[in-house]
Amino acid sequence: MDTTDKGFTEKVLKAYSNIEDPRLKFIVALLIKHLHGCVNEMKPTDEEWEFAWDYMRRMAAITGLERNEFLLFGDVIGVSQLIETLNHEEPGQPVGYALVGPFLRANAPFRARGASIASDDTAGVRVRITGRVYDFQNKAPIKGAILDTWQAATNGFYENQDEKQPDYNLRGRFKTDENGTFEVIGLMPTAYPAPTDGPVGELLRGAKRSPYRPAHIHFIVSAPGYETLVTQIFVKGDKRIEDDVVFTASENMIGDFQKEGDHFRLTYDCPLKPGVSKMPKAPIPA
Numbered sequence: 338m339d340t341t342d343k344g345f346t347e348k349v350l351k352a353y354s355n356i357e358d359p360r361l362k363f364i365v366a367l368l369i370k371h372l373h374g375c376v377n378e379m380k381p382t383d384e385e386w387e388f389a390w391d392y393m394r395r396m397a398a399i400t401g402l403e404r405n406e407f408l409l410f411g412d413v414i415g416v417s418q419l420i421e422t423l424n425h426e427e428p429g430q431p432v433g434y435a436l437v438g439p440f441l442r443a444n445a446p447f448r449a450r451g452a453s454i455a456s457d458d459t460a461g462v463r464v465r466i467t468g469r470v471y472d473f474q475n476k477a478p479i480k481g482a483i484l485d486t487w488q489a490a491t492n493g494f495y496e497n498q499d500e501k502q503p504d505y506n507l508r509g510r511f512k513t514d515e516n517g518t519f520e521v522i523g524l525m526p527t528a529y530p531a532p533t534d535g536p537v538g539e540l541l542r543g544a545k546r547s548p549y550r551p552a553h554i555h556f557i558v559s560a561p562g563y564e565t566l567v568t569q570i571f572v573k574g575d576k577r578i579e580d581d582v583v584f585t586a587s588e589n590m591i592g593d594f595q596k597e598g599d600h601f602r603l604t605y606d607c608p609l610k611p612g613v614s615k616m617p618k619a620p621i622p623a
């Protein structure tokens with residue numbers, strides 16, 4: 338078969354032309370078109386194709402409820418952040434949208450205003466984060482907004498990766514008061530590497546890329562009638578911000594952490610755009 342023959346791709350597209358759902362039909366057709374285009378240009382050898390499907394098998398083998406190598410792959414090639422940006426970013430938005438990442442766990446405990454998400458014996462310098470959730474359009478405070486926050490311990494591990502941490506350590510949900518304000522005690526964030534013991538690690542080593550994410554704290558802020566804000570807060574001046582392994586860190590996600598005695602302070606306001614409130618799927622179950 339002549340690989341420049343468009344007839345072959347047309348034949349395959351026709352075979353999938355009876356899909357009833359219009360969106361699914363569009364997606365399948367686009368995938369076929371672009372994958373055929375990619376293969377025509379790449380001209381993979383038999384060995385390269387065998388490597389590709391075995392790479393996918395190995396990704397599947399390491400994937401389970403606590404870890405998803407496919408999601409991590411999407412993260413490190415920039416697809417997850419691209420989708421986030423396409424779906425949510427508007428010019429001039431003061432706080433950027435970040436990918437959810439693989440470590441959001443469902444049903445984090447509700448904690449009282451000003452409570453710590455770190456257990457008493459968790460090592461690390463504390464930070465008191467205060468802020469205000471408000472309507473991006475009319476600037477009015479949003480009462481009863483829910484802020485779901487999670488972060489890694491100073492050893493770089495989230496509690497689900499680390500048997501030594503108590504269940505749901507460094508995770509918590511907080512509600513804003515009548516002025517739309519919240520207060521959370523957490524840890525000064527720590528940089529950590531994405532897991533590199535699977536096929537994604539091979540890719541990063543091959544590309545000579547650092548597997549590190551700059552230090553950050555995750556925030557999801559939601560309220561009825563508003564688009565859910567999924568974001569991360571990075572530390573001003575952190576050198577790793579430039580080469581975040583998942584391409585998320587950007588100028589509109591930087592927090593100005595200020596030293597105050599033996600701890601740090603951060604003020605971080607969260608604007609919400611009017612829209613449909615929906616929570617992203619948590620990669621880690623309750």
Ligand SMILES: [Fe+2]
Pocket residue numbers: 438440489550553555
């Ligand atoms: Fe993270």
